[in-house]
Amino acid sequence: MSEHDVLNPKHMPHNPEKATLEGKNKFIGFWFFLGGESVLFASLFGTYLALNDSTNGGKSSEELFGLELVFIMTMLLLTSSLTSVYAMYHMKNNDFKKMMVWLGITVALGLGFLCFELYEFNHYIHEYEFTMRSSAFGSAFYTLVGFHGGHVVFGLLWFISLMVRNAKRGLNLYNAPKFYIASLYWHFIDVVWVFIFTVVYLMGVL
Amino acid sequence: MSTLVATNKKSFGATLWDYLTTVDHKKIAIMYLIAGGFFFLVGGLEALAIRWQLVQPMNDFVSAGFYNELITMHGTTMIFLAAMPLIFAFMNAVVPLQIGARDVAFPFLNSLGFWLFLFGGIMLNVGWFTGGAADAGWTAYAPLSTTSPGEGVDYYVLGLQISGAGTLMGGINFLVTIVNMRAPGMTYMRMPLFTWTAFVASALILFAFPALTVGLFLMMFDRLFGAGFFEANMGGNAVIWQHLFWIFGHPEVYILALPAFGVFSEIISTFSKKRLFGYTAMVFATVLIGFLGFMVWAHHMFTVGMGPAANSIFAVATMAIAVPTGIKIFNWLFTLWGGSIEINTPMLWALGFIPTFTLGGMTGVMVAAASADYQFHDTYFVVAHFHYVIVGGVVFALLAGLHYWWPKMFGTILDDKLGKITFWFFFIGFHLTFFIQHFLGLMGMPRRYWTYLENQGLDLGNLVSTIGAFLMGVGTIFLLINIVKTTMKNERVGGDPWDARTLEWAIPSPPPFYNFKQLPLVRGLDPLWVEKTEGRKGMTPAEPIGDIHMPNNSFLPFVISVGLFIAGFGFIYQKHDLSWLTLIFIGMGIALGAMLTRSVKDDIGYHIHKEDLQKEAEE
Amino acid sequence: MTDKVSETSQQFDYEKQKRKEEMKQQVITFALMIVFTLISFAMVLAELDRLFVIPVILVLAAIQVGFQLYYFMHMSHKGHELPALMFYGGVFAAFLTILALVVLVWW
Amino acid sequence: MKDWMGKIRTLSIFSFLVMVLTACGKDNLTALVPKGYGAEQSFNVIIISILVMIVVFIVVMAIYIYVVLKFRRKKGQEDQIPVQTEGNKTLEVVWTVIPILLLIIIAVPTIASTYDLADEGEKEDSINVNVKGMQFWWNFEYANEEVQTSQELYIPVDQKVYLNMLSGDVIHAFWVPSISGKMDVSPENENTMYIQAFEEGVYWGKCTEFCGDSHSLMDFKIVVVSQEEYDQWIDGMKNTDPEYTAQSASAQEGQQLFNNNCISCHAIDASATNPVIAPNLADFDNRTMIAGIEHYSKEALVDWIMNPGEIKPGNGMMDAEYLDDEGMSTISEEDVEKIADFLMELKATDEPVDSVKDFREQEGQGN
């Protein structure tokens, strides 16, 4: 496979993300990386669970959390996961335009999620004076949810830079793996969120 | 694009630039070797200072505070900046060659990993010059670490964070390389044992380092941003740090030990002229050790107060590791059995390793017995245990590997006589230093003791121990002399100076930058040996001569690392003065900018053309 | 290399059809995920017994994650054996980590 | 080279024997001569595991030495190619199963003694002491007696004493090798262990969790006494008086100075209501050592007060107001001697218990 083939968007195999050795490497490597990421988030979840009662006399999760916001955020992120599936669907059909559209929707949903999250943090900080320094629970909450938020930011930046860079030249065997693993990353963010809304929010108000 | 022309005479600047931008695994290996070797000397000097302080009771060669910095930096330097990078040096130099690959899977990441390690290592040591290095032990237990004044521990946190990121990349890179880049016929069960151990160690890196990453983040938030994870007054809990550290820390010792086992498997098999006895069992044992390695971390915490149930479970799980390790020891012994054993320097290290490591492993099982560990824990008995396994296992392996693969890496061979002198000084010095420490521990000498009282029966043991340490120093100096001498003489050797068995010996020393002109066809375990027994000189190619795809050099990894290095200072000093935040922005700007550049600039490499290869062959 | 770069249009259409089928499944999966989420939220809002709700919502979360992995991230497809192995390796370590931090930290 | 290896081996076996027979370390400090229940339990497991290890090591070394001697390449054999064996099923099973059995031999007593040492069955009916570790000293509060003391823990011989341990700052660990294994003293979780000493005497205690600059100097003692002496001592401690007035003229001046400079942190009576800021000085004259590490003498005490940071770097007393920026006393040496005279009048019992007397004699501190 020469660079000529790689950058030629005419012919697309049905798994363009794995058609080149580089693509295969990226694909496998990224999955491995996600294995490591699960340990990363497990460490954060474990810490959170160990400290979620350590409110040190400050605000507790029952007093803080409201479920409406979390529900909306969950819906946004879940939907964005589906839209990125659509994007990959069109990528495999070699339909670059549609892929870009769906990616655009994904990004928009992700941005929406992020705005709500920022609003939530802001709310806690200013309404309840609940910060990272309030208690061990505060530290653990902001760190876990913030790490997830950081992943969302990174995912969005990744999508956007990929879209901008490739807007003109369309899909090829060089960038298909990049799109594909970015979408894997996005799904993984969703996986983490499923546990966050369950463990942090739902169990937190119980 | 004919970069093939021999690059004999290059200006210093050009060579430097070449190394700063290289993505060639062989050059990266050399850089790991130099940097890791340098840090080994630094850590060794720290060890000598430690031993000198302890040469007599109530000594005041160094102050208490400085002593604490010395042990912390000794442990941290040796583990993260010497042993791991040196292992990476050999993994880089050897693994792609052993599996018949032209490069690693992610050459760019490979180079990034190196530069992150180097700048992280520098960051750790900057503390020395800015009012004191980290002083809370290499384990940095909170709350001692979170309340330690000054910036030493901040440098520890950020330095390890940066170099840890590099290590993680290295781990993923080797995993993918081994999965995807094997030559035709190189099935998993034909991979040399060093490659196997590199594979399992990389998997351990992948699963263990994230726990450290999180631990370091929490510590950073506590120290620099007022969080309270480990602060009892805020409801925090310092035991969390201990768990996170050891969930990483225990697999870490196998990350070091497994590749060491791999090195010895190669050497023992080569120099007894036999295939490895029980290859399948060896592979299985490697995987099992890796797996069990994740279930035993709390054996470092028997005295923390987790209760008898947890202590018993972890004690038994820990002891279980003796079984696969024993399988390895016996398989090595039976590889030697019936062999034609040639004792040269690499083999001497291997033969020194077997009894030494067995002793260290046995004391490991002793400390694994929870109720006995109530006595052993945090005494010199434990210091003795882990130096027996780490020095007697890992450092011996690194020195063995150094002599074994030096010809492959540099095309010239280390002097055998000097090598043996090095060995004997180091080996005898080692046992003098550490054997007696078992008794010191049981006689009531805790570890991390700046000094000990007079008249406690500890004087003689410590004196002997110090003498031993200096003998190791002498041994190390002979090694340095050997390296200088060999490099000056520069007698060239051929591709296969040891009459060895694995693929890396099938190509010239040092290998051309594309490694294999034609990918080899692997027809069994010990592929080169297979060909030799059938009377062939080298490997049968699996493909006709064709264009070779090569990755482009890049300066970006260096830039990214510098960026993070700069940002590190911003994070640390913003606790005094918020204007330092600008450094964070500058540093992160540089790093992210470089990453962005990387992602928008296509990097699809270049090709070495068939014609050039053929021309070269004719020359 | 299993994927030939040049394909006959027939093959392409066949694959396309297959993908379409799969896409339908994925939409169904998505619907199920939404339903599960709703159930979880509803159970919490209904203030049922803690000891009942917590295991159930955890199981629902686990199933959702399974959906993400196997349908959205195609882990059921072939060529995902190693990714699955390594990912579950990570999950194993992750599980031990959480267990330890929950059980062994306070006494 | 062959006899090299042999020599090293004989040497190490020899040195092992020498160590075991002649130098098990200092009495009442070493873990190798257990004189308490916990130490004995641990010691048993240590011995069992050492025996197993000796067996393992002999087997490994026997094979090793045989192979290295027998199969070394001899001159003229350079071209000989040995048989390439793949493995041997029977052997592999043998060296998998035997180690498992050996490990079971270690594991069973390990688990038994681990549970035994965590037993809290008798806690209610025993002496309970609340132990507090701080940089770099120890405080002991007798829970049922409302008495506290610092640096030296008195316990009656042959009695189970339960320790409830909590730290005031970083993590420390409580270790008295001759009596019992160690246990961490952490700031958030209270740990409980029990100790039981078989013989009267003064036992060396060490902090074994890295806790800062003077970690190595955070020594304490366990004073094991007869039940009778214990009761007397507790009585005496209960009667220590916060309003005590010094006897000698110099001590009276010393008390004045003490009240001006020291009383805000140090109490001179053993009442449990005194806040735990600095070591409690009741019964000071019966201490075995000054600051846990210096022989008991007036000189040592004066030295300590004059410049505590020199003796225990980083200790809390360096914040005291009477010290200047360099950590030197602003009180003159003569005055400090008066303070010493005062402190050396403080005692709960007229004379030290026998164990302390013996200890001072052995350590050669008559003065």
Ligand code: HEA
């Ligand atoms: C390369 C590094 C390395 C390796 C390989 C090991 C190997 C082992 N280690 Fe060690 N260990 C460390 C590095 C290492 N360790 C370090 C650095 C520390 C201290 C960290 C700190 O606190 O700073 C430590 C501390 C440490 C502790 C904590 C002690 C304490 O702090 O109180 C324990 C406790 O269980 C332990 C156990 C073991 C065991 C059971 C093995 C086993 O894997 C050993 C297995 C090998 C054998 C047993 C020998 C060969 C086997 C046979 C010949 C078969 C027959 C044998 C039997 C039946 C017994 N180690």
Ligand code: HEA
């Ligand atoms: C890979 C790991 C590794 C290695 C190789 C070593 C090697 C050595 N270590 Fe240590 N060590 C640790 C890891 C390691 N160590 C760890 C993790 C700790 C725990 C830290 C903690 O408690 O937090 C520890 C702690 C530790 C202690 C306990 C300190 C204490 O608890 O108070 C001691 C004491 O004897 C010691 C000694 C030594 C010695 C003598 C060597 C020797 O083998 C060193 C031999 C090397 C040399 C002697 C090099 C000589 C250099 C030269 C001759 C320089 C020439 C220079 C130029 C030309 C510029 N180490």
Ligand SMILES: [Cu+2]
């Ligand atoms: Cu361990």
